[in-house]
Amino acid sequence: MAMFLPEGPPDRARTWSRAVGGAESNVACHLAGLGVPVAWVSAVGDDALGRAVVAEVAAAGVEVSGVVVDPGRQTGLYLKESGTVRYYRTGSAASCLGPEVLDRIDFDGVHLVHTSGITPALSESCLALMRALFAMPRRSHRISFDVNWRPALWAGRDRAVLAELANAADIVFVGADEASEVWGTAEPQRIRTVLTGPEMLVVKQGEHGATLIERDRAPVFEPALRMDVVEPIGAGDAFAAGFLAALLDGAPPRHRLRAGHLRAASALRTREDVGPPLPPEVVAALLDADERTWAAWRMSR
Template sequence: MALFVPAVPGPPDEVVTWTRTIGGAESNVACHLAVLGLRAAWVSAVGGDAFGRAVVRAVESFGVDTSGVVIDPARPTGLYIKESDASGSPVRYYRRGSAASGMGPALLDGLPLDEVRVVHTSGITPALSDSCLALMRALATASRSFLLSFDLNWRPALWTDRDPAVLRDLAAAADVVFVGADEAERVWGVEKPTEIRALLPEPATLVVKQGADGATVFDGSAAPVFQPALKVDVVEPVGAGDAFAAGFLYGTLAGWSPERRLRSGHLRAATALLTHHDVGPSLPEDLVESLLGASPDEWAAAHISLGVTS
Protein backbone atom coordinates (compact mmCIF):
# COMPACT_ATOMS: atom_id res chain seq x y z
CA MET A 1 0.00 0.00 0.00
CA ALA A 2 0.94 3.62 -0.30
CA LEU A 3 1.71 5.03 3.14
CA PHE A 4 1.58 8.65 4.24
CA VAL A 5 3.35 9.82 7.41
CA PRO A 6 3.68 13.37 8.81
CA ALA A 7 6.64 15.21 7.28
CA VAL A 8 7.21 17.01 10.58
CA PRO A 9 6.26 16.12 14.18
CA GLY A 10 3.03 17.52 15.54
CA PRO A 11 -0.68 16.80 16.06
CA PRO A 12 -2.00 15.05 12.91
CA ASP A 13 -4.82 17.55 12.44
CA GLU A 14 -2.23 20.34 12.28
CA VAL A 15 0.17 18.63 9.89
CA VAL A 16 0.24 20.36 6.52
CA THR A 17 2.85 18.26 4.69
CA TRP A 18 2.82 14.48 4.54
CA THR A 19 5.53 12.19 3.19
CA ARG A 20 4.54 9.38 0.85
CA THR A 21 6.29 6.09 1.40
CA ILE A 22 5.16 2.45 1.30
CA GLY A 23 3.82 -0.04 3.81
CA GLY A 24 2.32 -3.46 4.13
CA ALA A 25 3.09 -6.41 6.39
CA GLU A 26 4.27 -8.93 3.82
CA SER A 27 6.14 -6.42 1.66
CA ASN A 28 7.88 -5.13 4.81
CA VAL A 29 9.09 -8.64 5.64
CA ALA A 30 10.29 -9.16 2.05
CA CYS A 31 12.19 -5.87 2.11
CA HIS A 32 13.88 -6.68 5.42
CA LEU A 33 14.91 -10.15 4.21
CA ALA A 34 16.33 -8.71 1.00
CA VAL A 35 18.32 -6.15 3.00
CA LEU A 36 19.66 -9.02 5.10
CA GLY A 37 21.01 -10.59 1.93
CA LEU A 38 18.41 -13.24 1.08
CA ARG A 39 16.58 -13.60 -2.21
CA ALA A 40 13.05 -12.36 -1.56
CA ALA A 41 9.98 -11.90 -3.73
CA TRP A 42 6.71 -10.11 -3.05
CA VAL A 43 3.46 -11.31 -4.62
CA SER A 44 0.41 -9.05 -4.42
CA ALA A 45 -1.78 -6.73 -6.50
CA VAL A 46 -1.71 -2.97 -6.99
CA GLY A 47 -3.74 -0.62 -9.11
CA GLY A 48 -2.59 0.69 -12.46
CA ASP A 49 -2.08 4.11 -10.90
CA ALA A 50 0.75 6.32 -9.67
CA PHE A 51 0.54 4.93 -6.14
CA GLY A 52 0.80 1.36 -7.42
CA ARG A 53 3.81 2.17 -9.57
CA ALA A 54 5.46 3.95 -6.65
CA VAL A 55 4.86 0.98 -4.34
CA VAL A 56 6.38 -1.49 -6.79
CA ARG A 57 9.40 0.74 -7.43
CA ALA A 58 9.96 1.23 -3.71
CA VAL A 59 9.79 -2.49 -2.93
CA GLU A 60 12.15 -3.21 -5.84
CA SER A 61 14.59 -0.63 -4.48
CA PHE A 62 15.28 -2.93 -1.52
CA GLY A 63 16.25 -5.73 -3.91
CA VAL A 64 12.91 -7.57 -3.80
CA ASP A 65 11.64 -9.45 -6.88
CA THR A 66 8.22 -8.01 -7.82
CA SER A 67 7.64 -9.99 -11.02
CA GLY A 68 4.69 -11.75 -9.35
CA VAL A 69 2.83 -8.50 -8.60
CA VAL A 70 -0.45 -8.16 -10.53
CA ILE A 71 -1.40 -4.76 -11.95
CA ASP A 72 -5.19 -4.40 -11.67
CA PRO A 73 -6.53 -1.80 -14.14
CA ALA A 74 -9.97 -1.65 -12.49
CA ARG A 75 -9.18 -1.31 -8.77
CA PRO A 76 -7.05 1.32 -7.00
CA THR A 77 -3.97 0.79 -4.90
CA GLY A 78 -4.75 0.66 -1.20
CA LEU A 79 -3.34 3.33 1.08
CA TYR A 80 -3.12 4.19 4.73
CA ILE A 81 -2.26 7.13 6.93
CA LYS A 82 0.01 6.70 9.95
CA GLU A 83 -0.23 9.32 12.70
CA SER A 84 3.30 8.77 14.00
CA ASP A 85 3.90 8.85 17.73
CA ALA A 86 6.41 7.03 19.94
CA SER A 87 3.69 5.77 22.30
CA GLY A 88 1.61 4.26 19.48
CA SER A 89 0.65 5.33 15.99
CA PRO A 90 -3.04 5.33 15.00
CA VAL A 91 -3.44 4.00 11.47
CA ARG A 92 -6.29 4.84 9.08
CA TYR A 93 -6.85 2.34 6.28
CA TYR A 94 -8.35 3.12 2.88
CA ARG A 95 -8.36 -0.27 1.23
CA ARG A 96 -11.95 -1.39 0.66
CA GLY A 97 -12.25 -2.33 -3.02
CA SER A 98 -8.50 -2.08 -3.49
CA ALA A 99 -6.52 -4.09 -6.01
CA ALA A 100 -5.24 -6.36 -3.25
CA SER A 101 -8.80 -7.18 -2.18
CA GLY A 102 -9.37 -8.66 -5.63
CA MET A 103 -6.76 -11.39 -5.14
CA GLY A 104 -7.90 -15.02 -5.15
CA PRO A 105 -6.61 -18.61 -5.44
CA ALA A 106 -5.74 -18.06 -9.11
CA LEU A 107 -2.84 -15.90 -7.89
CA LEU A 108 -1.03 -19.11 -6.94
CA ASP A 109 -1.11 -20.46 -10.48
CA GLY A 110 2.33 -20.42 -12.02
CA LEU A 111 4.18 -19.29 -8.90
CA PRO A 112 7.45 -21.25 -8.47
CA LEU A 113 6.59 -22.35 -4.95
CA ASP A 114 8.75 -25.46 -5.26
CA GLU A 115 11.77 -23.15 -5.51
CA VAL A 116 11.27 -21.24 -2.25
CA ARG A 117 12.15 -22.07 1.34
CA VAL A 118 9.60 -19.87 3.16
CA VAL A 119 6.27 -18.31 2.20
CA HIS A 120 5.28 -15.57 4.63
CA THR A 121 1.62 -14.57 5.04
CA SER A 122 -0.46 -12.61 7.52
CA GLY A 123 -3.93 -12.41 9.02
CA ILE A 124 -4.55 -9.18 7.14
CA THR A 125 -5.08 -10.84 3.75
CA PRO A 126 -8.07 -13.05 4.70
CA ALA A 127 -9.87 -9.98 6.07
CA LEU A 128 -9.83 -8.14 2.75
CA SER A 129 -12.46 -10.17 0.87
CA ASP A 130 -13.98 -13.63 0.37
CA SER A 131 -11.61 -14.26 -2.52
CA CYS A 132 -8.59 -13.33 -0.37
CA LEU A 133 -9.78 -15.76 2.30
CA ALA A 134 -10.09 -18.44 -0.39
CA LEU A 135 -6.52 -17.65 -1.47
CA MET A 136 -5.23 -18.13 2.06
CA ARG A 137 -7.12 -21.39 2.50
CA ALA A 138 -5.78 -22.70 -0.80
CA LEU A 139 -2.24 -21.91 0.25
CA ALA A 140 -2.73 -23.42 3.72
CA THR A 141 -4.12 -26.72 2.39
CA ALA A 142 -1.83 -27.17 -0.62
CA SER A 143 0.95 -29.76 -0.48
CA ARG A 144 4.21 -27.92 0.11
CA SER A 145 7.94 -28.32 0.33
CA PHE A 146 8.44 -24.89 1.94
CA LEU A 147 7.82 -23.51 5.41
CA LEU A 148 4.54 -21.62 5.66
CA SER A 149 4.89 -18.61 7.94
CA PHE A 150 1.84 -16.80 9.36
CA ASP A 151 1.75 -13.60 11.39
CA LEU A 152 -1.60 -12.97 13.09
CA ASN A 153 -1.30 -9.20 12.49
CA TRP A 154 -4.66 -8.42 14.08
CA ARG A 155 -6.33 -5.38 12.51
CA PRO A 156 -9.77 -5.00 14.15
CA ALA A 157 -10.94 -2.37 11.65
CA LEU A 158 -10.72 -4.98 8.89
CA TRP A 159 -12.91 -7.51 10.72
CA THR A 160 -15.99 -5.44 11.55
CA ASP A 161 -18.13 -7.38 9.05
CA ARG A 162 -16.15 -10.63 8.89
CA ASP A 163 -15.66 -13.61 11.23
CA PRO A 164 -12.13 -13.70 12.70
CA ALA A 165 -12.60 -17.33 13.81
CA VAL A 166 -10.83 -18.36 10.59
CA LEU A 167 -7.58 -16.95 11.95
CA ARG A 168 -7.04 -19.86 14.32
CA ASP A 169 -7.48 -22.35 11.47
CA LEU A 170 -5.02 -20.48 9.26
CA ALA A 171 -2.50 -20.25 12.08
CA ALA A 172 -2.90 -23.94 12.88
CA ALA A 173 -2.09 -24.85 9.27
CA ALA A 174 1.21 -22.92 9.27
CA ASP A 175 4.69 -24.13 10.21
CA VAL A 176 5.90 -20.90 11.82
CA VAL A 177 3.42 -18.60 13.58
CA PHE A 178 3.94 -15.13 15.07
CA VAL A 179 1.37 -13.89 17.60
CA GLY A 180 1.42 -10.83 19.80
CA ALA A 181 0.27 -11.58 23.33
CA ASP A 182 -1.97 -8.51 23.21
CA GLU A 183 -3.42 -9.67 19.87
CA ALA A 184 -4.16 -13.13 21.20
CA GLU A 185 -6.00 -11.65 24.17
CA ARG A 186 -8.23 -9.58 21.88
CA VAL A 187 -8.90 -12.31 19.32
CA TRP A 188 -8.92 -15.49 21.41
CA GLY A 189 -9.16 -14.35 25.02
CA VAL A 190 -5.76 -15.80 26.03
CA GLU A 191 -2.58 -13.85 26.72
CA LYS A 192 0.02 -15.98 28.49
CA PRO A 193 2.47 -17.76 26.14
CA THR A 194 1.57 -21.18 27.56
CA GLU A 195 -2.14 -20.48 27.03
CA ILE A 196 -1.52 -19.43 23.43
CA ARG A 197 0.51 -22.59 22.85
CA ALA A 198 -2.33 -24.68 24.27
CA LEU A 199 -4.69 -22.98 21.83
CA LEU A 200 -2.24 -23.50 18.95
CA PRO A 201 -0.44 -26.82 19.46
CA GLU A 202 -0.20 -27.57 15.71
CA PRO A 203 2.54 -25.21 14.38
CA ALA A 204 6.05 -26.61 14.72
CA THR A 205 7.26 -23.15 15.76
CA LEU A 206 5.17 -20.62 17.67
CA VAL A 207 6.58 -17.20 18.55
CA VAL A 208 4.70 -15.12 21.13
CA LYS A 209 5.71 -11.45 21.01
CA GLN A 210 5.39 -9.79 24.41
CA GLY A 211 6.01 -6.17 23.46
CA ALA A 212 8.79 -4.37 25.30
CA ASP A 213 9.25 -7.38 27.60
CA GLY A 214 10.55 -9.70 24.89
CA ALA A 215 9.40 -12.82 23.05
CA THR A 216 8.94 -16.54 23.73
CA VAL A 217 9.40 -19.31 21.18
CA PHE A 218 7.91 -22.79 21.35
CA ASP A 219 9.91 -24.96 18.97
CA GLY A 220 8.82 -28.56 18.62
CA SER A 221 8.80 -30.51 21.86
CA ALA A 222 11.60 -28.49 23.45
CA ALA A 223 10.96 -26.26 26.44
CA PRO A 224 9.92 -22.68 25.56
CA VAL A 225 12.72 -20.14 25.26
CA PHE A 226 12.28 -16.50 26.33
CA GLN A 227 14.53 -13.68 25.15
CA PRO A 228 14.13 -10.16 26.56
CA ALA A 229 13.74 -7.29 24.13
CA LEU A 230 16.48 -4.73 23.62
CA LYS A 231 16.26 -1.31 25.20
CA VAL A 232 15.50 1.03 22.29
CA ASP A 233 14.73 4.75 22.21
CA VAL A 234 11.54 4.37 20.18
CA VAL A 235 10.69 6.87 17.47
CA GLU A 236 7.46 5.02 16.66
CA PRO A 237 6.49 1.35 16.82
CA VAL A 238 4.53 0.50 13.65
CA GLY A 239 6.42 -1.97 11.47
CA ALA A 240 8.52 -3.43 14.27
CA GLY A 241 6.55 -6.67 14.27
CA ASP A 242 7.24 -7.23 10.57
CA ALA A 243 10.93 -6.48 11.12
CA PHE A 244 10.99 -8.95 14.04
CA ALA A 245 9.42 -11.65 11.85
CA ALA A 246 12.02 -11.07 9.14
CA GLY A 247 14.89 -11.30 11.60
CA PHE A 248 13.49 -14.48 13.14
CA LEU A 249 12.91 -16.09 9.73
CA TYR A 250 16.43 -15.14 8.68
CA GLY A 251 17.76 -16.98 11.71
CA THR A 252 15.47 -19.92 11.02
CA LEU A 253 16.82 -20.32 7.49
CA ALA A 254 20.36 -20.03 8.87
CA GLY A 255 19.67 -22.92 11.26
CA TRP A 256 20.30 -20.87 14.40
CA SER A 257 19.29 -21.78 17.93
CA PRO A 258 15.95 -20.52 19.31
CA GLU A 259 17.71 -17.91 21.46
CA ARG A 260 19.76 -16.60 18.52
CA ARG A 261 16.67 -16.50 16.28
CA LEU A 262 14.82 -14.41 18.87
CA ARG A 263 17.78 -12.06 19.20
CA SER A 264 17.89 -11.71 15.43
CA GLY A 265 14.23 -10.73 15.53
CA HIS A 266 14.77 -8.16 18.29
CA LEU A 267 17.76 -6.63 16.49
CA ARG A 268 15.82 -6.27 13.25
CA ALA A 269 12.83 -4.82 15.14
CA ALA A 270 15.12 -2.14 16.54
CA THR A 271 15.78 -0.85 13.02
CA ALA A 272 12.05 -0.17 12.59
CA LEU A 273 11.60 1.31 16.05
CA LEU A 274 14.25 3.94 15.27
CA THR A 275 12.38 5.41 12.28
CA HIS A 276 8.99 6.73 11.19
CA HIS A 277 9.15 4.37 8.20
CA ASP A 278 8.37 0.66 8.20
CA VAL A 279 11.84 -0.33 6.92
CA GLY A 280 14.69 1.60 8.49
CA PRO A 281 18.47 1.60 8.06
CA SER A 282 20.27 -1.50 9.29
CA LEU A 283 22.30 -1.54 12.48
CA PRO A 284 26.09 -1.79 12.05
CA GLU A 285 27.09 -5.38 11.22
CA ASP A 286 29.72 -5.53 13.96
CA LEU A 287 27.11 -4.47 16.53
CA VAL A 288 24.67 -7.12 15.32
CA GLU A 289 27.31 -9.86 15.48
CA SER A 290 28.41 -8.72 18.91
CA LEU A 291 24.87 -8.74 20.34
CA LEU A 292 23.89 -12.03 18.72
CA GLY A 293 26.68 -13.69 20.69
CA ALA A 294 26.50 -11.50 23.79
CA SER A 295 26.15 -12.89 27.29
CA PRO A 296 22.75 -12.48 28.97
CA ASP A 297 24.13 -9.58 31.04
CA GLU A 298 25.63 -7.87 28.00
CA TRP A 299 22.37 -8.24 26.08
CA ALA A 300 20.35 -6.86 28.98
CA ALA A 301 22.67 -3.85 29.28
CA ALA A 302 22.56 -2.91 25.60
CA HIS A 303 20.77 0.34 24.74
CA ILE A 304 20.09 1.38 21.16
CA SER A 305 19.20 4.90 20.06
CA LEU A 306 19.64 7.05 16.97
CA GLY A 307 23.35 7.37 16.35
CA VAL A 308 24.34 6.10 19.79
CA THR A 309 24.53 2.53 21.04
CA SER A 310 25.82 1.52 24.46
Protein backbone atom coordinates (compact mmCIF):
# COMPACT_ATOMS: atom_id res chain seq x y z
CA MET A 1 0.00 0.00 0.00
CA ALA A 2 0.92 3.63 -0.25
CA MET A 3 1.82 5.17 3.10
CA PHE A 4 1.70 8.84 4.10
CA LEU A 5 3.67 10.45 6.93
CA PRO A 6 2.77 13.92 8.26
CA GLU A 7 5.36 16.66 8.29
CA GLY A 8 4.57 17.94 11.78
CA PRO A 9 1.57 17.28 14.08
CA PRO A 10 -0.95 15.20 12.06
CA ASP A 11 -3.93 17.43 12.80
CA ARG A 12 -2.07 20.52 11.55
CA ALA A 13 0.19 19.08 8.86
CA ARG A 14 -0.30 20.53 5.39
CA THR A 15 2.46 18.42 3.90
CA TRP A 16 2.57 14.61 3.95
CA SER A 17 5.45 12.48 2.66
CA ARG A 18 4.57 9.42 0.60
CA ALA A 19 6.30 6.10 1.23
CA VAL A 20 5.40 2.43 0.81
CA GLY A 21 4.31 -0.10 3.40
CA GLY A 22 2.35 -3.27 4.02
CA ALA A 23 3.25 -6.43 5.91
CA GLU A 24 4.20 -8.74 3.06
CA SER A 25 5.86 -6.10 0.88
CA ASN A 26 7.86 -4.93 3.91
CA VAL A 27 9.16 -8.47 4.44
CA ALA A 28 9.96 -8.77 0.74
CA CYS A 29 11.94 -5.51 0.71
CA HIS A 30 13.90 -6.50 3.81
CA LEU A 31 14.67 -9.94 2.34
CA ALA A 32 15.92 -8.35 -0.86
CA GLY A 33 18.12 -6.06 1.21
CA LEU A 34 19.56 -9.12 2.89
CA GLY A 35 20.47 -10.66 -0.46
CA VAL A 36 17.59 -13.14 -0.72
CA PRO A 37 15.99 -13.47 -4.20
CA VAL A 38 12.35 -12.60 -3.56
CA ALA A 39 9.12 -11.89 -5.44
CA TRP A 40 6.01 -10.07 -4.25
CA VAL A 41 2.52 -11.08 -5.39
CA SER A 42 -0.31 -8.59 -4.85
CA ALA A 43 -2.61 -6.19 -6.70
CA VAL A 44 -2.72 -2.42 -7.11
CA GLY A 45 -5.06 -0.05 -8.87
CA ASP A 46 -4.31 1.50 -12.25
CA ASP A 47 -3.46 4.77 -10.54
CA ALA A 48 -0.49 6.91 -9.59
CA LEU A 49 -0.24 5.41 -6.11
CA GLY A 50 -0.23 1.88 -7.49
CA ARG A 51 2.50 2.68 -9.96
CA ALA A 52 4.55 4.34 -7.23
CA VAL A 53 4.18 1.35 -4.90
CA VAL A 54 5.27 -1.14 -7.55
CA ALA A 55 8.19 1.04 -8.62
CA GLU A 56 9.51 1.46 -5.07
CA VAL A 57 9.19 -2.21 -4.18
CA ALA A 58 10.99 -3.09 -7.42
CA ALA A 59 13.69 -0.52 -6.64
CA ALA A 60 14.32 -2.37 -3.37
CA GLY A 61 15.31 -5.43 -5.43
CA VAL A 62 12.02 -7.33 -5.33
CA GLU A 63 10.60 -9.11 -8.39
CA VAL A 64 7.17 -7.58 -9.08
CA SER A 65 6.01 -9.30 -12.27
CA GLY A 66 3.35 -11.12 -10.21
CA VAL A 67 1.63 -7.88 -9.20
CA VAL A 68 -1.77 -7.46 -10.86
CA VAL A 69 -2.94 -4.03 -12.02
CA ASP A 70 -6.71 -3.81 -11.50
CA PRO A 71 -8.25 -1.07 -13.68
CA GLY A 72 -11.52 -1.07 -11.72
CA ARG A 73 -10.26 -0.63 -8.16
CA GLN A 74 -7.96 1.73 -6.29
CA THR A 75 -4.69 1.15 -4.50
CA GLY A 76 -4.98 0.88 -0.72
CA LEU A 77 -3.27 3.43 1.48
CA TYR A 78 -2.67 4.22 5.13
CA LEU A 79 -1.66 7.16 7.28
CA LYS A 80 0.76 7.10 10.18
CA GLU A 81 -0.32 9.48 12.92
CA SER A 82 2.07 9.53 15.90
CA GLY A 83 2.13 5.78 16.41
CA THR A 84 -1.44 5.29 15.20
CA VAL A 85 -2.18 3.83 11.78
CA ARG A 86 -5.33 4.61 9.82
CA TYR A 87 -6.11 2.30 6.89
CA TYR A 88 -8.06 3.14 3.74
CA ARG A 89 -8.27 -0.12 1.86
CA THR A 90 -11.91 -1.23 1.75
CA GLY A 91 -12.57 -2.36 -1.82
CA SER A 92 -8.92 -1.94 -2.78
CA ALA A 93 -7.38 -4.00 -5.56
CA ALA A 94 -5.46 -6.19 -3.12
CA SER A 95 -8.56 -6.89 -1.02
CA CYS A 96 -10.25 -8.45 -4.06
CA LEU A 97 -7.61 -11.09 -4.82
CA GLY A 98 -8.81 -14.69 -4.94
CA PRO A 99 -7.58 -18.28 -5.49
CA GLU A 100 -7.08 -17.67 -9.21
CA VAL A 101 -3.86 -15.82 -8.27
CA LEU A 102 -2.20 -19.17 -7.59
CA ASP A 103 -2.65 -20.25 -11.20
CA ARG A 104 -0.22 -17.54 -12.28
CA ILE A 105 2.55 -18.43 -9.83
CA ASP A 106 5.37 -20.80 -10.70
CA PHE A 107 6.33 -22.50 -7.43
CA ASP A 108 9.25 -24.45 -8.96
CA GLY A 109 12.41 -23.60 -7.06
CA VAL A 110 10.54 -21.58 -4.42
CA HIS A 111 11.81 -22.37 -0.92
CA LEU A 112 9.53 -20.19 1.16
CA VAL A 113 6.16 -18.44 0.86
CA HIS A 114 5.49 -15.73 3.44
CA THR A 115 1.95 -14.66 4.29
CA SER A 116 0.12 -12.90 7.09
CA GLY A 117 -3.13 -12.92 9.03
CA ILE A 118 -4.09 -9.60 7.46
CA THR A 119 -4.91 -11.09 4.07
CA PRO A 120 -7.65 -13.56 5.13
CA ALA A 121 -9.44 -10.77 7.02
CA LEU A 122 -9.71 -8.48 3.98
CA SER A 123 -12.50 -10.33 2.16
CA GLU A 124 -14.05 -13.74 1.54
CA SER A 125 -12.09 -14.05 -1.69
CA CYS A 126 -8.82 -13.35 0.13
CA LEU A 127 -9.69 -15.98 2.72
CA ALA A 128 -10.37 -18.45 -0.09
CA LEU A 129 -7.00 -17.56 -1.59
CA MET A 130 -5.21 -18.26 1.69
CA ARG A 131 -6.98 -21.57 2.21
CA ALA A 132 -6.13 -22.65 -1.32
CA LEU A 133 -2.47 -21.69 -0.82
CA PHE A 134 -2.20 -23.59 2.45
CA ALA A 135 -3.86 -26.67 0.92
CA MET A 136 -1.39 -26.90 -1.97
CA PRO A 137 1.21 -29.69 -2.00
CA ARG A 138 4.55 -28.41 -0.71
CA ARG A 139 7.15 -30.08 -2.87
CA SER A 140 9.93 -27.59 -2.30
CA HIS A 141 8.54 -24.74 -0.22
CA ARG A 142 7.52 -24.05 3.34
CA ILE A 143 4.86 -21.56 4.40
CA SER A 144 5.70 -18.77 6.84
CA PHE A 145 2.74 -17.09 8.53
CA ASP A 146 2.82 -13.92 10.63
CA VAL A 147 -0.39 -13.61 12.67
CA ASN A 148 -0.35 -9.77 12.39
CA TRP A 149 -3.49 -9.35 14.48
CA ARG A 150 -5.62 -6.39 13.37
CA PRO A 151 -8.73 -6.19 15.61
CA ALA A 152 -10.62 -3.80 13.34
CA LEU A 153 -10.33 -6.19 10.39
CA TRP A 154 -11.66 -9.13 12.39
CA ALA A 155 -14.71 -7.34 13.82
CA GLY A 156 -17.66 -9.58 12.98
CA ARG A 157 -15.41 -12.26 11.47
CA ASP A 158 -14.41 -15.66 12.85
CA ARG A 159 -10.98 -15.22 14.46
CA ALA A 160 -10.68 -19.03 14.68
CA VAL A 161 -9.38 -18.73 11.10
CA LEU A 162 -6.09 -17.44 12.51
CA ALA A 163 -5.47 -20.64 14.48
CA GLU A 164 -6.61 -22.69 11.48
CA LEU A 165 -4.07 -21.09 9.16
CA ALA A 166 -1.29 -20.90 11.74
CA ASN A 167 -1.61 -24.60 12.47
CA ALA A 168 -1.36 -25.34 8.74
CA ALA A 169 1.84 -23.28 8.36
CA ASP A 170 5.42 -24.46 8.81
CA ILE A 171 6.76 -21.31 10.49
CA VAL A 172 4.63 -18.96 12.58
CA PHE A 173 5.41 -15.51 14.01
CA VAL A 174 3.16 -14.00 16.65
CA GLY A 175 3.54 -11.19 19.15
CA ALA A 176 2.94 -12.12 22.78
CA ASP A 177 0.49 -9.20 22.99
CA GLU A 178 -1.36 -10.47 19.91
CA ALA A 179 -1.60 -14.00 21.31
CA SER A 180 -2.94 -12.61 24.56
CA GLU A 181 -5.78 -10.87 22.70
CA VAL A 182 -6.58 -13.74 20.35
CA TRP A 183 -5.93 -16.83 22.49
CA GLY A 184 -5.82 -15.49 26.02
CA THR A 185 -2.16 -16.17 26.78
CA ALA A 186 1.16 -14.41 26.20
CA GLU A 187 3.31 -17.27 27.54
CA PRO A 188 5.23 -19.01 24.71
CA GLN A 189 4.75 -22.55 25.96
CA ARG A 190 1.02 -22.05 26.39
CA ILE A 191 0.78 -20.48 22.92
CA ARG A 192 2.43 -23.65 21.68
CA THR A 193 -0.44 -25.72 23.07
CA VAL A 194 -2.77 -23.70 20.81
CA LEU A 195 -0.45 -23.78 17.79
CA THR A 196 0.80 -27.36 17.70
CA GLY A 197 1.04 -27.67 13.93
CA PRO A 198 3.98 -25.46 12.91
CA GLU A 199 7.50 -26.81 12.76
CA MET A 200 8.67 -23.50 14.24
CA LEU A 201 6.85 -21.00 16.46
CA VAL A 202 8.44 -17.61 17.09
CA VAL A 203 6.88 -15.55 19.88
CA LYS A 204 7.92 -11.88 19.72
CA GLN A 205 7.99 -10.39 23.21
CA GLY A 206 8.52 -6.72 22.37
CA GLU A 207 11.46 -5.00 23.98
CA HIS A 208 12.16 -8.11 26.07
CA GLY A 209 13.15 -10.37 23.18
CA ALA A 210 11.80 -13.38 21.29
CA THR A 211 11.37 -17.10 21.93
CA LEU A 212 11.75 -19.82 19.31
CA ILE A 213 10.03 -23.15 19.91
CA GLU A 214 10.90 -25.88 17.44
CA ARG A 215 9.44 -29.34 17.40
CA ASP A 216 11.46 -31.78 19.55
CA ARG A 217 13.85 -29.04 20.74
CA ALA A 218 14.10 -26.98 23.90
CA PRO A 219 12.83 -23.39 23.55
CA VAL A 220 15.43 -20.72 22.83
CA PHE A 221 15.04 -17.14 24.11
CA GLU A 222 17.14 -14.26 22.83
CA PRO A 223 16.84 -10.78 24.39
CA ALA A 224 16.18 -7.82 22.14
CA LEU A 225 18.78 -5.12 21.65
CA ARG A 226 18.44 -2.04 23.83
CA MET A 227 17.91 1.00 21.64
CA ASP A 228 16.26 4.37 21.15
CA VAL A 229 13.01 3.80 19.25
CA VAL A 230 11.79 6.32 16.67
CA GLU A 231 8.74 4.37 15.43
CA PRO A 232 7.71 0.77 16.28
CA ILE A 233 5.44 0.08 13.31
CA GLY A 234 7.07 -2.25 10.80
CA ALA A 235 9.58 -3.78 13.23
CA GLY A 236 7.75 -7.10 13.30
CA ASP A 237 8.00 -7.44 9.52
CA ALA A 238 11.70 -6.63 9.68
CA PHE A 239 12.22 -9.22 12.42
CA ALA A 240 10.48 -11.87 10.32
CA ALA A 241 12.68 -11.07 7.33
CA GLY A 242 15.89 -11.23 9.35
CA PHE A 243 14.87 -14.54 10.90
CA LEU A 244 13.80 -16.06 7.58
CA ALA A 245 16.95 -14.94 5.75
CA ALA A 246 19.07 -16.59 8.45
CA LEU A 247 16.91 -19.72 8.31
CA LEU A 248 17.35 -19.98 4.53
CA ASP A 249 21.07 -19.61 5.11
CA GLY A 250 21.06 -22.60 7.47
CA ALA A 251 21.80 -20.59 10.64
CA PRO A 252 21.27 -22.15 14.10
CA PRO A 253 18.34 -21.05 16.30
CA ARG A 254 20.06 -18.33 18.36
CA HIS A 255 21.63 -16.85 15.25
CA ARG A 256 18.20 -16.70 13.56
CA LEU A 257 16.71 -14.81 16.50
CA ARG A 258 19.60 -12.36 16.59
CA ALA A 259 19.30 -11.77 12.86
CA GLY A 260 15.64 -10.95 13.44
CA HIS A 261 16.43 -8.52 16.25
CA LEU A 262 19.11 -6.79 14.19
CA ARG A 263 16.83 -6.30 11.22
CA ALA A 264 14.04 -5.08 13.49
CA ALA A 265 16.46 -2.53 14.92
CA SER A 266 16.85 -1.00 11.47
CA ALA A 267 13.07 -0.45 11.26
CA LEU A 268 12.84 0.94 14.79
CA ARG A 269 15.24 3.74 13.83
CA THR A 270 13.01 5.23 11.10
CA ARG A 271 9.50 6.60 10.64
CA GLU A 272 9.05 4.51 7.51
CA ASP A 273 8.34 0.76 7.55
CA VAL A 274 11.60 -0.11 5.80
CA GLY A 275 14.62 1.97 6.75
CA PRO A 276 18.35 1.89 6.04
CA PRO A 277 20.02 -1.31 7.29
CA LEU A 278 22.48 -1.30 10.15
CA PRO A 279 26.16 -1.06 9.19
CA PRO A 280 27.37 -4.52 8.04
CA GLU A 281 30.27 -4.47 10.49
CA VAL A 282 27.86 -3.91 13.41
CA VAL A 283 25.63 -6.78 12.26
CA ALA A 284 28.57 -9.15 11.83
CA ALA A 285 30.01 -8.29 15.24
CA LEU A 286 26.72 -8.69 17.10
CA LEU A 287 25.64 -11.91 15.40
CA ASP A 288 28.69 -13.65 16.82
CA ALA A 289 29.02 -11.69 20.06
CA ASP A 290 29.01 -13.48 23.40
CA GLU A 291 25.87 -13.17 25.54
CA ARG A 292 27.37 -10.50 27.79
CA THR A 293 28.38 -8.29 24.86
CA TRP A 294 24.99 -8.70 23.20
CA ALA A 295 23.13 -7.81 26.41
CA ALA A 296 25.33 -4.77 27.06
CA TRP A 297 25.02 -3.27 23.58
CA ARG A 298 22.87 -0.17 23.24
CA MET A 299 21.96 1.27 19.88
CA SER A 300 21.34 5.00 19.57
CA ARG A 301 19.60 6.76 16.74
